[in-house]
């Protein structure tokens with residue numbers, strides 16, 4: 001399907017599915033064009049500083065307040081925030097690819113499983129790291145998340161995401177950001193589809209500052225794409241599922257929630273193709289900190305100490321001289337949840353597979369496995385292309401607490417620590 005997009009991260013977009021549907025010169029005229037209802041959605045407080053302020057005006061056939069009563073809905077595997085009762089061992093953890101459940105038909109919402117989370121949605125801090133396993137499309141069913149925005153990283157299968165503001169198609173290698181509070185549904189045109197989601201309860205993801213890098217590079221603003229306005233031309237009712245304070249609810253709607261004929265504003269869903277990431281690396285020596293690979297950041301109240309950084313490890317050249325080129329052995333203040341979209345990750349050539357995950361919490365030592373260490377210690381240091389690979393990291397200042405699904409049901413790799421067991425004391429003074 002060939003869709004049209006508007007470009008630029010957080011731009012002041014304006015888009016009409018029917019020409020003339022946007023009021024001119026004001027947001028809420030006494031009667032809007034075509035008798036549409038104006039409705040505002042704000043992603044920040046009204047008084048947030050101008051450069052952070054995000055809101056959008058929608059012109060729709062019915063306001064979203066027209067809905068039936070909510071009743072509770074169960075979703076035990078999509079949990080919210082860190083479970084402080086879990087006695088979490090200070091160990092590195094890894095999961096084999098999370099398998100599809102045999103003979104189960106689940107859509108993007110029901111197929112969501114929290115693997116690890118931190119913080120508290122009501123305190124607007126922290127993130128959840130989830131996987132989705134979707135085998136069926138959402139039809140007359142829509143979803144809205146009041147707890148956070150969703151950063152979606154497909155690993156297998158394209159997603160066709162219909163939102164109130166228009167339609168996005170997102171393939172593995174691309175990502176989508178769906179704002180808190182925006183209604184959407186997801187179709188899976190390729191059949192069984194899997195991927196990762198960061199549910200961000202904190203400040204909205206934004207592009208990182210570039211400091212001495214300058215005014216270009218990393219993820220460029222123009223490569224973020226927002227949908228054009230589109231609406232469904234029928235009045236069939238939907239079931240609306242809502243996540244609100246960590247609990248789930250459902251209500252019937254009177255017609256389709258996808259009834260926005262025009263919108264303008266700077267709060268919108270977006271997609272981004274990671275092949276457009278302008279990767280920066282060392283062209284002299286040493287392995288740089290992975291912060292140079294940050295695509296988006298959700299800041300916390302402490303400068304430089306993110307609620308969450310979204311970091312990618314895309315195809316790139318390694319040219320450093322006299323350098324151990326993979327990541328060094330390390331332990332950090334920040335906690336690292338990683339996933340693999342395709343290929344091999346240079347620090348873990350075996351054991352870390354596409355669709356799997358790893359977790360290295362604050363101050364948990366980790367680094368290249370034995371095989372990676374051996375190879376990189378003896379490699380001929382000619383320029384080397386790391387190709388056909390895309391790993392990523394949700395990095396947070398808060399410790400990720402694995403869920404009981406992750407600890408008891410998901411394929412936890414009980415052998416993970418063995419990947420370092422053979423690293424010998426090779427110290428010799430001759």
Ligand SMILES: O=C(O)Cc1cc(O)ccc1O
Nearest residue numbers: 289290326327328336347366
């Ligand atoms: O641990 C990891 O594999 C992620 C990572 C990569 C890197 O290049 C430097 C530090 C780091 O935490």
Ligand SMILES: [Fe+2]
Nearest residue numbers: 330336360366
């Ligand atoms: Fe790390």
